[in-house]
Amino acid sequence: MAKRDNIFKASNSNDLPFSFNEEVTEVFEDMIDRSVPGYKSSLKLIENLGKNYYQNNSSCYDLGCSLGASTLSLLKAVEEKDGQIYAVDNSKAMISNCNSKFKNLTDSNKLDFINQDLEDVEIKDASVVVINFVLQFIDSSKREGLLERVFCGMKKNGLLILSEKTHFDNKYRNQALFNLHHSFKFKNGYTKMEISRKRDALEGVLITDLEKDHRQRLIKIGFREIRKVMSNLNFFTLIAQK
Numbered sequence: 001m002a003k004r005d006n007i008f009k010a011s012n013s014n015d016l017p018f019s020f021n022e023e024v025t026e027v028f029e030d031m032i033d034r035s036v037p038g039y040k041s042s043l044k045l046i047e048n049l050g051k052n053y054y055q056n057n058s059s060c061y062d063l064g065c066s067l068g069a070s071t072l073s074l075l076k077a078v079e080e081k082d083g084q085i086y087a088v089d090n091s092k093a094m095i096s097n098c099n100s101k102f103k104n105l106t107d108s109n110k111l112d113f114i115n116q117d118l119e120d121v122e123i124k125d126a127s128v129v130v131i132n133f134v135l136q137f138i139d140s141s142k143r144e145g146l147l148e149r150v151f152c153g154m155k156k157n158g159l160l161i162l163s164e165k166t167h168f169d170n171k172y173r174n175q176a177l178f179n180l181h182h183s184f185k186f187k188n189g190y191t192k193m194e195i196s197r198k199r200d201a202l203e204g205v206l207i208t209d210l211e212k213d214h215r216q217r218l219i220k221i222g223f224r225e226i227r228k229v230m231s232n233l234n235f236f237t238l239i240a241q242k
Ligand SMILES: C[S@@+](CC[C@H](N)C(=O)[O-])C[C@H]1O[C@@H](n2cnc3c(N)ncnc32)[C@H](O)[C@@H]1O
Pocket: 020, 032, 063, 064, 065, 066, 067, 068, 069, 070, 088, 089, 090, 091, 094, 116, 117, 118, 119, 131, 132, 133, 134, 137, 138
């Protein structure tokens, strides 16, 4: 069973700013499930879309893989077919956890966990690329460059699956969705104090874009068939094809 996330229960200013360190790695499974509405559905979606869009003898990338939950969805999608899955994260703690958890599969050479910054990752022959709640943590000025490299490394008709937290340009809608997300976390057992401390820790670390900005950026890069396939409160999943 996943270890309970109590990180922000104790007042500890050393927790600022938020990072994907060992402490977060230990409780991450519980943290993301209780904080991101629709997270489990996003994993199922990756598996189903992966099944439809995976091209034989190609590669799949899980960029910002954390504990490999979305990587596992890609593995289920690819099954016994030939190909390679690369899961990348710049958190040492996350990648070392993945390497022990998925040891049997990494030994079989079908799956590689790479401890690298996405700025340096090389993408080649990709038919499916997953960026599940990660772009929001990348420096805003580097997001377009990363997506351009993803696009260049994809095969024709390849699929990008991009899940993100968002905000809205209408301030009433923004506040309403913010309140609903707060209630979601409260109902999942976080106290008001924990929610507020985590929000402070994430200030300047998690920076959301408007949905229209995501779409415009993808179009500018050359992606087509951009569609929203899931939306839960202030979180959504877009897919885009090369
Ligand atoms: C919210 S988690 C992603 C969750 C994961 N994709 C899933 O579906 O379970 C964000 C992850 O992105 C990673 N990350 C953030 N910035 C990164 C960067 N510049 N390079 C590589 N990984 C990064 C973090 O270490 C963290 O593990």
